[in-house]
Amino acid sequence: MTVTPAQLRAFASRAEALTAEIRELCGSAPAEPAERAHLQAALHAADWLARGAEDLQHAAEDLARLRSQPLCGFGWGVCPEHGNTLSSRAGVATCRVCRRTWNYDRLGQPCREPVTWKVTDPAGTETRMCDGHVLGARAAMGGATFIRLDAGAFDEQM
Structure with a gap:
């Protein structure tokens, strides 16, 4: 199942609505001494739910931003931090x-990391690649030019 930013936003909205309901219910209830601690616990849970709603909103934004970027697509995966350092077993x-x-054969599948670099070899051929693949390219491609792309550069250069 694919998770979409819209689904995460919907969960965040539901969490915000539930937070508001809990706060309204607990705020309007008569606070007898025996119930006060329990209502405080419910309000504390509402605070955590509100934080969860914020986290879901941030996750939706991050996922939307990631999906708006093209993927590397090289025929093999890499470690996003260390490059061509993967081994695969079982x-x-x-x-x-x-x-x-990674609980799948990342090495044997096309790279799904976002494109972050434009690499131009000495002959003028441009290739777009992720952080992990650029590590190997730097070592192998003498005379190439490496340009880091920011999120706004994709619209202008793609």
């Missing part, structure tokens, strides 16, 4: 440097 990929693992 369907699990592991970076040999940081020991981060």
Whole structure:
């Protein structure tokens, strides 16, 4: 199942509405001494729910931003931090440097990291690639030009 930014925003809206309902209910209830602690606990839970709603909104924004960027698409995956340092065994990929693992054969699938670099080789051929792939390209492509793309550069240069 694919998660969409709209789904995350809908969850955030539901969490905000539930937070408001809890605060209204607990704020309007008579606060007898025996109930006060329980109502405070409910209000505390509403505060956590409000924080969760904010986190869901941020996650929706981040996911939308990520999806608006083109993907690297090289025929093999890499560690986003260390480049061509993956090994794969029994369907699990592991970076040999940081020991981060992915529960699928990341090495054997096309790269799904966002494009962050424009690389121009000495012949003038441009290639778009992610942070991990650019590490290997820097080592292998003498005389190439590497330009870091910011989020706004994709609209202008793609």
